[in-house]
Structures are given as structure tokens and as C-alpha cells.
Amino acid sequence: MSEPAKMSRRDELETLLPFYLTGTLEGEDLAAVEEWLASDPAAADALAEAEAEFSGVSAANEAVRPPADALARFNRMLDAEAGPERRASPSTLARLWQGFLGVPSSVAWGAAAAAIALLMVQAVLQPIGSVGDFEIAGTEEAADMPFVFVTFKPEATIADVSAFLAENGATVLAGPAAGGVFKIGIGAVTAADYDRIVGLIAAQPFAETVVPGRKPADGG
């Protein structure tokens, strides 16, 4: 994999110029670019190139024209949705887990399922690597772990998801993010294993959407 560490200092500064131009640079990076612009006459040429790119990118984007009736059609779709009394639903599993936490386990869940579910909650709510006995990838391991993005169907149960992940060497790395997306680590060493497990996830009745992420780098 290519790493920015291989860049020269000049390359690094050039790479930051687009962000300088749009005002999204701050801290040390901003200071470094400002110092470069103040001290190196060639920096002004580099900034001019970034400005030309800015114009080209803006033109390319503005050339894409949204349909004129987009708002009218969206209004019709919105009108078909539930009203203000709708339940707040940050994400399917988050809601399920939050509901689980509010219900005595003796009433709602069997002891085994509850234990797994609680550990899953901890895995999601706490930083990776801080979960006690639950087998979850450590921070270092998780950084390179193959992963897949998954959203779950409303009818998904924690017990089913937990059991499946445990059986297949998978673990929750992060989530839920926007749209109820979970990042699931896949304990596969080969691309073939990865494809097999991702295929299994996609075939589960609880999986709504599965989008492959990083595969093992075995070339297989």
C-alpha cells in the first residue's frame, strides 16, 4: 500500500494546498503551508495550480444538473412517510440494544443471549480494545483487520446477530454510523475466506445491506 510517509516534504505541502485553499486546514498543517507560501517563491506557482484545479473541479461538478422537479417529487415521498408521532430510530441495532438495556433480562431475554447482547453493546459503545472479556479485535489488530459494512433489517435480533458473528470469527469494529451502518471486522486471512464470510452475512435474514470493504491482502 502506498503511504504518505514516502512523500517528500514538498509533496506533503502540495497535498495540503487544496485544503488550504478552501479554508479547511488548521493547526500545524496550516502553519506549515503558510510558512512555505511566505518563504518559497515556487509555492505561489503551486497555489496557482491548486486554484486552477479548484476551477476545474467546480466546473465539473456544476455541469451535473439535478432535475428541476426534484423537490416536488421528494415532497410526495415525504408526505407518504409517518408523521411527527413516529418513533425516533437512530439505528436498528442501537434501538434494539437500547431497548434491551431498559428491559430486565429475566423477562425479555434468556441468560445466554443477554450476556452476548450486553457484550455486543459494550463493543459498540466503548472504544475498541476496552471491552473486558469479549473477544473483540484490539486497536492495533483492528486497524488492519479486513472489514465489511452492514446495515440490519428492522426484525434483526441481537441474539441472531451475536451468534452469527461469534460463529464466523467476525466482530463489531465500529457503528452505528450514519444510516445505521456497522463496520464488521472479518477474521479471514485469505480473500477467498473473506468472500465466503461476506457471502454468508449477505445471505442471513437479518442483513439488509452488505458492502464489502477491505479484503485480506493475499492477492487471492
Add this chain to the structure above:
Amino acid sequence: MSAAPSQQSDLELVGRVAKGDRTAVRLLFMRHHARIYRFVARQTGSESMADDIANEVFLELWKQAPGFEGRSQVSTWLLGIARFKALSHLRKRKEEWIDDADAAAVPDTADTPEVAVMKDNKAGALRGMVDALPEEQRSVIDLAYYHAKSVTEIAEILTIPVATVKTRMFYARKKLGEALQAAGFERGWP
């Protein structure tokens, strides 16, 4: 007295959406739809897909607003939803996923017919060259220049490490520089 709707921040509008205010979600639609649509259209290469996905993004906003905690900008949140939905749609269409390892294997597009035609116009040439970048590099370029997102925000939207954002930006700008040179424009970097 509360601010006029047009002066309300995105975050305030999402707060109103969370309470079931349909006007607020329409205001957010008007503010952000065009950019979301363009982002998806350029990712997928399909305007009809962009149309569907952009609407889905704002319906998702309607549903998810109560859970939005304001840890990122609303526009960043929406772009993140759009990105995921676009990838999901592409997956359904059996499009091939391009991983980070492919980012460096950039096809040479410097001598495409569009570029040849636009040789006398650097801005126009750049526009064609940006369009010809691999999707994963073009997304970073678009998000930085057109959507004015920071390195961290782009990492959040694309769910990639910050270092990868910088790597993709480096290769994208390197590619643009090479393409400009090949098209006869002077460019000092890299």
C-alpha cells in the same frame, strides 16, 4: 424571537426535523440536495441512480434526525449516508469494488479525445481530467475542492483513514499534473 428559517443553522433545522417538522426537512433538501445529487452522480456515473439515492438520503435524514448528535457537520453526515447508499446500489448492480491497493494503479487518461479537444483551455482541460480520475481519487478531489471538506471530514465520509485521504489526494494531484503536462500545459508539480 427565533431566527428566520433561512438563517437557521443546519443543526437547528435537524433539531426541528427530529420533532417532525416537515418544513425543516424541505429546507435542508433545498440547501443540500444539489451537492448530494452531484456527489452521487459523479460516484456512480448515473444521474437516474443519483436521483433515487439523493431522495433516499433526505428520507433517511427524516428518519434518523432524532439520533443525530451533531458530532459532525450536517452536510458531512448527509454525504456519508449518500456514499454508503451509492456503494450499496453499485453493489447491487454487480459493480466491482476498488480497494485502496488499486489507487496507485492509475490509468493514463492524458490523451483522451476530450483532453485533446480542450488543449487550448486549461480550466476546461482540467475539468475533463478530473472527470477521468479513478472514482476513489475523484471523490477525494471533489470533497476537498467542491464540498470544502477537511481531511478528517473526508475520512469520515469515505470511511477511510486520514492517511489514505492524503495518499489519494497526492496521487490525484500527481495524475492531474502529469495529464496537464502531456496535454501541453506547463505545470511545475510534482
